Amino acid sequence: xxxxxxxxxxxxxxxxxxxxxxxxxxxxxxxxxxxxxxxxxxxxxxxxxxxxxxxxxxxxxxxxxxxxxxxxxxxxxxxxxxxxxxxxxxxxxxxxxxxxxxxxxxxxxxxxxxxxxxxxx
Amino acid sequence: xxxxxxxxxxxxxxxxxxxxxxxxxxxxxxxxxxxxxxxxxxxxxxxxxxxxxxxxxxxxxxxxxxxxxxxxxxxxxxxxxxxxxxxxxxxxxxxxxxxxxxxxxxxxxxxxxxxxxxxxxxxxxxxxxxxxxxxxxxxxxxxxxxxxxxxxxxxxxxxxxxxxxxxxxxxxxxxxxxxxxxxxxxxxxxxxxxxxxxxxxxxxxxxxxxxxxxxxxxxxxxxxxxxxxxxxxxxxxxxxxxxxxxxxxxxxxxxxxxxxxxxxxxxxxxxxxxxxxxxxxxxxxxxxxxxxxxxxxxxxxxxxxxxxxxxxxxxxxxxxxxxxxxxxxxxxx
Numbered sequence: 001x002x003x004x005x006x007x008x009x010x011x012x013x014x015x016x017x018x019x020x021x022x023x024x025x026x027x028x029x030x031x032x033x034x035x036x037x038x039x040x041x042x043x044x045x046x047x048x049x050x051x052x053x054x055x056x057x058x059x060x061x062x063x064x065x066x067x068x069x070x071x072x073x074x075x076x077x078x079x080x081x082x083x084x085x086x087x088x089x090x091x092x093x094x095x096x097x098x099x100x101x102x103x104x105x106x107x108x109x110x111x112x113x114x115x116x117x118x119x120x121x
Numbered sequence: 122x123x124x125x126x127x128x129x130x131x132x133x134x135x136x137x138x139x140x141x142x143x144x145x146x147x148x149x150x151x152x153x154x155x156x157x158x159x160x161x162x163x164x165x166x167x168x169x170x171x172x173x174x175x176x177x178x179x180x181x182x183x184x185x186x187x188x189x190x191x192x193x194x195x196x197x198x199x200x201x202x203x204x205x206x207x208x209x210x211x212x213x214x215x216x217x218x219x220x221x222x223x224x225x226x227x228x229x230x231x232x233x234x235x236x237x238x239x240x241x242x243x244x245x246x247x248x249x250x251x252x253x254x255x256x257x258x259x260x261x262x263x264x265x266x267x268x269x270x271x272x273x274x275x276x277x278x279x280x281x282x283x284x285x286x287x288x289x290x291x292x293x294x295x296x297x298x299x300x301x302x303x304x305x306x307x308x309x310x311x312x313x314x315x316x317x318x319x320x321x322x323x324x325x326x327x328x329x330x331x332x333x334x335x336x337x338x339x340x341x342x343x344x345x346x347x348x349x350x351x352x353x354x355x356x357x358x359x360x361x362x363x364x365x366x367x368x369x370x371x372x373x374x375x376x377x378x379x380x381x382x383x384x385x386x387x388x389x390x391x392x393x394x395x396x397x398x399x400x401x402x403x404x405x406x407x408x409x410x411x412x413x414x415x416x417x418x419x420x421x422x423x424x425x426x427x428x429x430x431x432x433x434x435x436x437x438x439x440x441x442x443x444x445x446x447x448x449x450x451x452x453x454x
Contacts, residue, residue, distance in 0.1 A: 011158065011159055011178065011179055012179070014159060015179060018430070019424075019429055019430050022424075022430070023424060023425060026421065026424070026425060027425060039417070040417070040420055040421055040424065040430070040433075041430075044430050045154065045160050045161050045162060046160075048155075048159055048160050048161070049154050049155045049159065049160040052155055052157070052159045052160070057157065057159070058155065058156070058157035058159075059155050059156075059157065
């Protein structure tokens with residue numbers, strides 16, 4: 001896991017990816033409505049933590065945190081389609097940064113691993 | 122081992138412990154997230170002592186200039202003093218002058234007892250002696266004899282009504298601060314700065330603009346001041362004087378309702394006026410101050426237009442009453 005984080009470039013890679021990723025999410029009509037009325041700085045901090053986790057980096061998330069954090073969104077209709085969009089846009093952001101397809105697939109596997117917790121299943 | 126002071130307690134660090142670990146151990150709550158120097162949830166202010174580089178890696182310059190460090194990565198080798206990042210020191214001040222400088226805009230000058238260090242663009246919490254508190258941005262520079270605040274009259278606003286109609290020079294007030302990070306830092310000094318203020322959102326920008334020039338910013342600086350109509354564009358002469366003295370400064374006014382006799386003032390919403398000059402904001406440092414909902418929506422718009430999140434310095438003024446002793450958000454000029 002840590003190897004992946006180091007290969008991607010560690011914390012500076014998270015810095016480089018977070019704006020690209022969050023801008024894509026805000027601009028994507030399939031998910032943008034979940035970010036209405038949210039504080040941008042707080043959201044960027046959360047995305048930063050999420051990317052760190054997805055990149056195989058150090059994090060302190062637990063399944064229970066994931067469930068609690070996303071429960072209000074699940075109540076507003078968050079479902080598999082939206083998780084698919086997150087993973088798709090995460091991959092597109094990394095591709096924009098020149099990350100190869102095999103590495104993007106590794107990131108997608110980690111992001112996929114929290115799907116059940118995020119969706120409260 | 123080293124120790125640190127925080128919220129009135131002295132805490133000894135155990136072997137290998139970070140400041141955050143030690144706070145957890147002794148039961149002092151500090152917000153935290155990734156615990157690995159990424160998310161920024163546990164930032165604290167170091168007011169005394171040397172900070173190892175690891176505890177500052179990746180933190181925006183505007184925050185490190187104010188002493189910010191990651192508590193989760195802070196493993197000092199010497200004793201430190203820490204403070205909450207949003208904490209502020211209490212001061213006493215006296216009102217020196219109250220002058221109307223525009224429609225429903227009051228300029229208040231305060232003399233602070235003792236030293237008051239701040240960076241232009243920051244704000245203070247003004248405290249009336251009965252406990253009423255409101256936040257106001259500083260329009261002055263640290264070398265000035267007085268602190269300058271711009272107060273907008275809000276209908277039914279307890280503090281602004283008092284300042285417009287009741288307060289007199291000589292009255293004493295409390296101040297807490299300085300607070301806020303909407304400040305110029307001397308980096309990329311040949312890059313573009315875009316200063317966007319609605320109404321009394323001009324106050325912090327008037328400080329930031331002059332601070333950037335004093336610190337030798339050579340890149341183009343565009344200031345956009347927005348108001349409902351031209352009566353709201355106060356400090357026009359002062360701004361134009363700065364622009365005529367500094368060749369890299371352009372001052373633009375924009376109003377929602379015309380007419381405007383002044384050809385340099387456009388009739389357009391503030392965001393559209395900025396977008397017409399800067400369709401793409403990549404590489405620009407943007408300062409955004411004024412009404413909270415406007416600032417938050419412009420921040421998102423300018424982020425989508427390419428400004429990097431760390432280059433978007435926003436100070437949303439929220440008019441809602443602040444809970445006593447707590448700062449909910451930015452200033453409410």
